[in-house]
Amino acid sequence: MGERANDSEWIHRAKQGDDDAFAKLVEVYQVPVFNLCYRMLGNPSEAEDAAQETFLRAYRGLSRYDPKRRFATWLLSIASHHCIDRLRRRRYPIQSLDELLPWQQKSDDTPGPEAALTVKEEQETVREILEHLGDQDRVALILRYWYDLSYEEIAQCLSISVSAVKSRLHRSRRYLAEQWMVRKSVAVGASGRCDEASAL
Amino acid sequence: MKHQPYEFWLFERKTLSSDEARDLEDHLTTCDNCRALANAWTNIEDQILSASLVAPLPGFTQRWRSRLADHRRRTHQRQMSAVLFTTALGLVGLAFLFGTELLPLFQPAIPTLMVWGSKVANLVANLHLFRMIMGILLDASIDSIPLVYRVSLPLSLAGLATLWVVSINRFRYRRIRKE
Numbered sequence: 528m529g530e531r532a533n534d535s536e537w538i539h540r541a542k543q544g545d546d547d548a549f550a551k552l553v554e555v556y557q558v559p560v561f562n563l564c565y566r567m568l569g570n571p572s573e574a575e576d577a578a579q580e581t582f583l584r585a586y587r588g589l590s591r592y593d594p595k596r597r598f599a600t601w602l603l604s605i606a607s608h609h610c611i612d613r614l615r616r617r618r619y620p621i622q623s624l625d626e627l628l629p630w631q632q633k634s635d636d637t638p639g640p641e642a643a644l645t646v647k648e649e650q651e652t653v654r655e656i657l658e659h660l661g662d663q664d665r666v667a668l669i670l671r672y673w674y675d676l677s678y679e680e681i682a683q684c685l686s687i688s689v690s691a692v693k694s695r696l697h698r699s700r701r702y703l704a705e706q707w708m709v710r711k712s713v714a715v716g717a718s719g720r721c722d723e724a725s726a727l
Numbered sequence: 728m729k730h731q732p733y734e735f736w737l738f739e740r741k742t743l744s745s746d747e748a749r750d751l752e753d754h755l756t757t758c759d760n761c762r763a764l765a766n767a768w769t770n771i772e773d774q775i776l777s778a779s780l781v782a783p784l785p786g787f788t789q790r791w792r793s794r795l796a797d798h799r800r801r802t803h804q805r806q807m808s809a810v811l812f813t814t815a816l817g818l819v820g821l822a823f824l825f826g827t828e829l830l831p832l833f834q835p836a837i838p839t840l841m842v843w844g845s846k847v848a849n850l851v852a853n854l855h856l857f858r859m860i861m862g863i864l865l866d867a868s869i870d871s872i873p874l875v876y877r878v879s880l881p882l883s884l885a886g887l888a889t890l891w892v893v894s895i896n897r898f899r900y901r902r903i904r905k906e
């Protein structure tokens with residue numbers, strides 16, 4: 528999601544008070560902003576509200592936008608902070624994680640029935656693991672993998688140091704991998720026992 | 728077995744130099760622990776990377792425009808309330824500050840104001856009484872007056888009133904011209 532040629536022109540016009548120009552920016556960046564909110568909050572209606580609020584905050588704070596920064600990164604930064612605030616206020620577990628995880632989306636290469644079962648199980652495992660990541664760790668992971676942001680950009684987005692980003696990502700990835708292994712070993716153990724039982 | 732820095736590198740494979748990548752591969756062939764971790768992470772990473780961006784429902788920009796309009800209206804209302812509140816607060820503050828000093832200035836005028844107030848109240852009450860009496864008289868006498876008088880009386884009264892207004896006006900203008 529690189530900067531488009533027209534962005535700086537629209538930003539300039541929006542700064543002069545041209546609402547139509549800002550609406551163009553909303554049109555262009557609605558998907559990345561909504562996706563981030565959706566991945567963070569796990570609920571489409573709450574994600575819609577958070578994305579709308581993100582654009583409203585961006586509109587009000589446009590005079591503070593530094594053109595040296597990528598506009599997309601600036602928007603994602605606003606969205607990240609807003610989602611973390613919401614999650615902090617929420618103080619109860621995410622209502623619906625069913626649609627949170629990307630591996631629940633349909634892929635083009637649809638696997639066969641047996642493979643589909645395995646994929647579904649794996650997705651379910653990762654979903655459960657990811658649910659337990661902290662908000663800050665999850666947002667760092669989302670910015671890294673869905674938006675391909677560099678460590679410096681993530682640091683700028685979340686107002687933390689680059690080393691903090693690295694340690695958060697390392698912690699999240701290690702945690703996810705370890706949990707994956709635990710689930711796998713449990714699954715293998717269970718299937719092993721099933722095989723033994725059926726052999727008897 | 729020493730797992731660092733390989734345990735860190737296995738999550739950062741794309742950013743490694745060729746030497747680092749080779750060292751990591753060498754380690755992974757000998758270390759079951761790091762190999763299992765690397766495989767697990769590869770599985771998760773593949774799934775994350777295969778996910779696309781989720782889009783909002785159509786009409787997002789239009790909904791944003793409505794939200795902006797709503798925000799502006801609420802901001803305007805808040806500003807108006809703030810101005811009114813500040814003005815009221817200022818007036819109360821001024822009254823509190825200067826009240827004791829200004830009260831003696833108004834004190835001589837209080838009896839006069841009270842007299843005028845009672846006069847106005849009397850006038851209103853009298854007008855109301857007059858209308859009541861006239862209403863009763865008209866109701867009582869309307870049937871006993873012949874139709875000719877019922878028409879000609881209001882007409883002559885209206886004519887007299889017009890004559891009166893015209894003469895007053897002419898008199899006033901003549902006075903102005905004389906001056």
Ligand SMILES: [Zn+2]
Pocket residue numbers: 728729730733734754758760761762
């Ligand atoms: Zn190792």
